[in-house]
């Protein structure tokens with residue numbers, strides 16, 4: 674087939690990059706960025722109504738129980754399929770920066786909502802930084818996979834707030850390796866630098 678391009682933004686569509694197998698099969702000539710924007714616009718338009726309906730549904734105790742029962746029945750009946758999906762999805766999260774960005778965004782959005790902090794990050798903003806591939810502070814290449822049996826990779830990407838008193842905004846955030854984020858916690862870069870210098874000077878492992 675001749676080269677195709679996005680019907681919204683005209684960017685050339687590249688399978689596996691900005692176009693998925695699913696979209697190609699459905700002959701949906703739209704890039705993932707535009708698709709995601711469409712989804713967001715649709716959600717924004719109907720968010721209040723959807724949230725209200727969901728609240729009404731879950732407010733009835735029997736509905737809540739029925740929903741949970743349906744869910745576990747579904748997982749029980751489709752266990753193989755579900756496990757397979759989970760395994761492939763995990764694998765894809767380690768390869769696909771756009772997918773991974775979506776996952777990070779979901780986490781952060783929830784955390785921002787919980788703490789009532791400002792939030793203006795987008796999937797594209799994160800994906801761009803994941804594609805750059807290095808920690809914005811240390812320059813260490815980031816790692817999307819993780820060692821078997823452990824929850825986190827020290828070089829896994831994470832979103833750090835420069836000033837931890839401020840929100841999850843593009844102006845206050847950067848994508849750094851997990852260990853940097855952990856070490857910095859609610860403090861400043863200077864604290865980590867002091868720590869790292871002292872460690873490096875003392876460590877018999879450093880040369």
Ligand SMILES: [Zn+2]
Pocket residue numbers: 679680681682683684703704705706707708
């Ligand atoms: Zn597009």
